Amino acid sequence: MEVELLEATDRPERLICQAARNDYMEDFVGETAFEDVMSDIEGETLEDRKETLIHRLLDHGHFGPFEHPHATIAVKGISRSCMAQITRHRHVSFDIQSMRYVSFDEVDPAEVREGEMVVVPPSVTDPDWVGRNQKTADVDEETAAEREELFRDTIETAFESYQELLDLGLPPEDARFVLPIGTKVNMVMSMNARMLMHVADMRAAADAQWEIRELTEQVLDVAAEWCPITFEYYEEHMKNRKNRLAP
Numbered sequence: 001m002e003v004e005l006l007e008a009t010d011r012p013e014r015l016i017c018q019a020a021r022n023d024y025m026e027d028f029v030g031e032t033a034f035e036d037v038m039s040d041i042e043g044e045t046l047e048d049r050k051e052t053l054i055h056r057l058l059d060h061g062h063f064g065p066f067e068h069p070h071a072t073i074a075v076k077g078i079s080r081s082c083m084a085q086i087t088r089h090r091h092v093s094f095d096i097q098s099m100r101y102v103s104f105d106e107v108d109p110a111e112v113r114e115g116e117m118v119v120v121p122p123s124v125t126d127p128d129w130v131g132r133n134q135k136t137a138d139v140d141e142e143t144a145a146e147r148e149e150l151f152r153d154t155i156e157t158a159f160e161s162y163q164e165l166l167d168l169g170l171p172p173e174d175a176r177f178v179l180p181i182g183t184k185v186n187m188v189m190s191m192n193a194r195m196l197m198h199v200a201d202m203r204a205a206a207d208a209q210w211e212i213r214e215l216t217e218q219v220l221d222v223a224a225e226w227c228p229i230t231f232e233y234y235e236e237h238m239k240n241r242k243n244r245l246a247p
């Protein structure tokens with residue numbers, strides 16, 4: 001998969017600080033220089049003061065100010081299974097590549113077999129991979145080879161049937177019914193910084209599936225570049241904590 005930041009609020013952490021300071025200022029934040037907005041906060045430089053305030057907000061669970069900065073992220077090549085999981089988050093906005101208007105009639109089913117157009121889970125190629133509800137992998141080489149072959153045969157055949165149905169005149173919106181849930185999809189998603197932390201709380205956790213965890217880790221990398229004080233603190237002090245319901 002690939003994850004790219006498309007657009008994001010400029011100077012997100014300045015905005016978080018302005019919104020938070022608004023709550024405790026007598027003056028109107030809209031007419032006050034940022035240096036003055038931050039003058040009561042501990043720290044030698046403006047950057048230090050931003051850090052002090054943002055750490056304090058996160059520490060105290062004052063999450064509202066993190067709802068102001070937004071990021072829009074493009075994701076390439078996740079499975080439709082992973083898409084179904086991430087789109088459960090109701091405060092994230094999505095655009096999903098359509099299977100009604102995009103038909104995969106040019107794809108070579110032999111390449112699908114090798115991972116083109118369908119996500120091949122690591123357990124298919126790694127006999128030692130232990131699934132969530134398994135205690136050990138416990139599979140001999142012959143069985144591992146057999147199940148990999150079956151997986152690859154199935155996805156190849158699915159794409160062959162799909163293309164045959166298109167050739168027979170079935171509309172793409174109906175021919176897609178025979179494609180596997182592992183079929184790759186591209187999407188664009190937008191969310192605010194608080195929601196991004198919430199998604200990470202739920203989806204970077206050990207009980208989440210490997211694919212959505214990988215997606216979330218890549219989103220967190222993008223977030224750390226965009227909003228560094230917040231997401232470095234999140235990574236160090238908040239990720240994987242208990243009671244992760246809000247944000």
Ligand SMILES: Cc1cc2nc3c(=O)[nH]c(=O)nc-3n(C[C@H](O)[C@H](O)[C@H](O)COP(=O)(O)OP(=O)(O)OC[C@H]3O[C@@H](n4cnc5c(N)ncnc54)[C@H](O)[C@@H]3O)c2cc1C
Pocket residue numbers: 088089090091198202203207208209245246
């Ligand atoms: C490991 C794992 C396994 C899962 N397995 C399943 C499964 O088997 N089946 C399944 O259906 N789902 C499953 N889910 C999805 C899960 O139940 C949630 O639907 C999903 O994670 C969305 O998160 P959220 O509930 O925090 O809501 P979000 O949409 O992310 O909303 C964020 C927060 O806003 C608040 N909120 C939003 N809407 C409402 C509302 N209507 N009422 C009250 N509060 C609201 C809540 O505080 C919520 O936490 C799984 C999730 C995980 C992480």
